[in-house]
Amino acid sequence: MSKKIAIIGAGGMAAYHIAGFRQAGAEVIAMADVNHDAAKATAAKQGIPQTFGDVAEMFTALPELDGVSVIVPNKFHAPLALQAMQAGKNVFCEKPPAMSAAEMAELKATAESTGQTLMFNFNNRARPESYAMRGYVTDGSIGTINTCQAKWIRRAGIPGFGGWFTNKGLAGGGPLIDLLHMIDLGMHFMGYPEPAHVLATTYHDHIDNKAFKGPWGIPDNAKGVNDVEAAAHGFVTFKTGQSMSFQVSWAEMNQREECSCVFQGSKAGGMIRRLFGVDGLDETSVDDCELYTVENGLHVNRTIKVAADETMGRERSAANFIKTLEGTEKPLNTPSEALSLMKLIDGAYASAASGTPVAL
Template sequence: MSTKIGIIGAGGMVKYHAAGFRKAGAEIVAIADMNLAAAEKTAAREGVARAFGDVAQMLKQCPELDAVSIIVPNKFHAALALQALKAGRHVFCEKPPALNARETRAMAAAAEKAKRVLMFDFNNRARPESRAMMEYISQGAAGRINSAQAKWVRRTGIPGFGGWFTNKALSGGGPVIDLLHMLDLALWFMGYPEPEWALAQTFSDFITDKSFKGPWGIPDSAKGVTDVENACHGFVRFKTGQVVTLQMSWAELIAREEVSVAFQGVKAGGLVRRLFGQDGIDETATDTCELYAQENGLPVNRSIIVPPDETMGRVNAAANFVAAIEGREKPLNTPDQAVNLMRIIDAVYASARTGRPARC
């Protein structure tokens, strides 16, 4: 019997979730969205038989559902995850896990109580480069990783003005919470140490400048709210003594969009990086996956060649969720890791507000 999944939300990410679930052999039974017309349109496009305008209705009328995926604005992640877990369904939730660590802890506790899988779409862990690098790290090639630099920076990448992305009440924040993937990837490489404190500064100089609008996102809303940051720089210390620096931006005067994690271990350093083209289109991107070591008194740089993945792991991340439910693979992420990630995000914002280091 194949795992049966219902998708909550009819936005653009559905195509990746659907492709991943089907790649792993799952069946998509229904799509729910508060906009029933959108749910019906997406269901028709994806070849899904049933569409609903209410999540509770979907859960009640589709008792065969084993799991749901959640693809909605950040504010609703926690409530929908708790609803699905209480109904006995496994949950695959888009990033960020929730608006803050408190909500994420509640989700983790509910998953444990329900004895169900709770995972998040940290898709960059599922990229071929990341998985290959993690294999080397797991085999001890890097040794203890003392430090890392997590970066996702864009020059013109504000995802619309006045929509939910730029409304803090709906999103939880700007690029710090939206582009948390590289921070998560750095922590994954480092063994997800427990955070101690963060020092950070956010910037909002360009957040209302429409010349910094990105080529993706949602339409502008003239009556909407734009009250989030456009960039952040910060530093995180862990109880182990390890450290991470972070740079996240939707709008910053840089040469080109960069998505990267560099790290420095006691045996080797490494770099996983995607440089996008000047127009921000994936097809012109270049990928790097390298290890740096000293051998026989000489510097040795090793290039790791992997197959390209233009979905940046999105399909494989969804497939891993199904495989984890069925016990065929280990989950690529855990609720405890999500809690620690959101503890850092909370501390980054707290430090930016106060101008002082903040406990995680």
Template sequence: MQIGIIGAGGMAAYHAKGFTLAGAEVVGIADPNKPRSEAFAATHAIPATYRTLKEMKTQHPNLDAVSIVTPNKFHASLTIEALQMGLHVYCEKPPARNASEMQAMYDESKRAGKLLMFGFNNRMRPESRAIATYIEQGEVGRINSAQATWIRRAGIPGFGGWFTDKELAGGGPVIDLLHMIDLALYFMGYPEPNCVLASTFHDFMGNASFKGPWGIADGTGKMDVETACHAMVTFKSGQCLTIRNSWAEMNEREVVSTTFQGTKAGGKVERLFGIDGVDETSVDSAVLYTEEYGRQVNRTIITEKDETMGRIANAMNFVKCLMEGEKPANTPEEALILMRITDAIYKSSETGTCVML
């Protein structure tokens, strides 16, 4: 299986490693920034660099698939272009900037009959997989409610770069940190949303005290996205989900968690980042809250630590779906529901009303 990578961004390294570990051959990297693509190719033993997807496909007529690691604005157009070339696509999160773009990607994947997957890596974290097993085996029962949280006290990813430009990114932490929303929906069975009520805030944008630690370069672009969001989603099934995402908000340390309450048990998957955001100082946990023999019990689930937060495992799953018939870890149908919810969050915040879906 031959795969090409489009975009030499930070997540591309996880794609390259995951694809290779799963038995695929990464034949090229395409990025209009030639020095960046050449440096990436040299680091990851990739034999060729290109400026465009078209150039890569021309040189590799037997190319099977591509992964997309670009600013969000280009996810839809590149995905559709690749699908029309007959390629399978693995696209970084978020799937797109909005539901309209995601719908077009979904429609094209169905027309082409090709696999379309996304970088929802938190589903593949060891602790998430452990909790999912208990849910699948019926030990949790129906999940009535859940809370999705990714909060940062000081974590704006650059000032004026593409992350803070709505045209390029589609939004701020609602879009950037949607992993826990996806994980909560995944645990709940991805129910059909009914109503969304949300507020977004723009405090601290441009304040250097609230900049993130990841070394993402500042730019000369806009800073017109939100820095925090609080939302409530109800579903046609009667379930509900509360959401809190922030890049800059007065709270404790950076916390990443999905908590849920079921009819038989509750649970939580959580990552507590180190004080400076460095993964090796973080703590991952998975726990079930249940009742046994008339007593309230917390079951701590011991799992191996994964500093990649499931990124390599998710990329491996993409390859194994195509080479070994493994079940996809996520689907375009789910991605479309997720983007409909994010659209509704922004609309509700703008209108001050509950948005019906």
């Protein structure tokens, strides 16, 4: 019998979740949003039969729900995920997992005590390039990954001024917590080692300069605040002896937007990279997936060819949630990994505030 899923949050990301759930054979039977009119509009567009303005009311009305997708501002990720698991529902939540490691620890404990599946939309793990590269990791071709460089930089990518993205109380931070994907992907390839120390700096240049606004996001709010960083740079050591550097930004003087994960292993190195076009994913975008090794005494670069995926794994990530519930796939991520990631992010913000390295 197909899994029955509800969507919490009627924003733009809902379309990817809905498509992925349906591709995996699930039924999306309800849409909930505190703005009930928004829920009705999205449900009508997506062919979803029921809508609610209150999540608790939805859980009462639909006991047959197998799971929910949480797509709301960051502040509400943990409360809604907790509410859903306590109501006996499995949860697929947008990133970041929570506002802090303490919140994430509570989520992990609740998932364990209730027996519910808790997963997050770390969609870059689900890109074809990532699946391919992970194959080289798991078959031993790469060996031990010693170091990694994680980068998601934008030249003009602030997602609206004065909205929830630029409000620390609602978002938890700026690009470091928003564009955490490449940090997560690097840790994924490295075997998700436990972070030991982090040294980081944040920068606030351009955070209120509308010349650096991105081509997507939410409407500006003149009465809102812009109290998050515009960029974060740092270095992490792990308890295994591995290390990672990271660069994350919404607004820096870069050539073009780039998200990339580059690593160096004991047997081979590798790179996954997307160079975005002037309008995001247009004809000038470039995708690279490469492996660097030595064969017959010669340095060899291999180009890995995979199918194109303009959703950047968003639909495939959602499909993995359904397949995990069905027992036909392993989960692409776990609460334990999400907790390690949030410890790193907490530590990076603490280091930037203190100007000193932070032990994790």
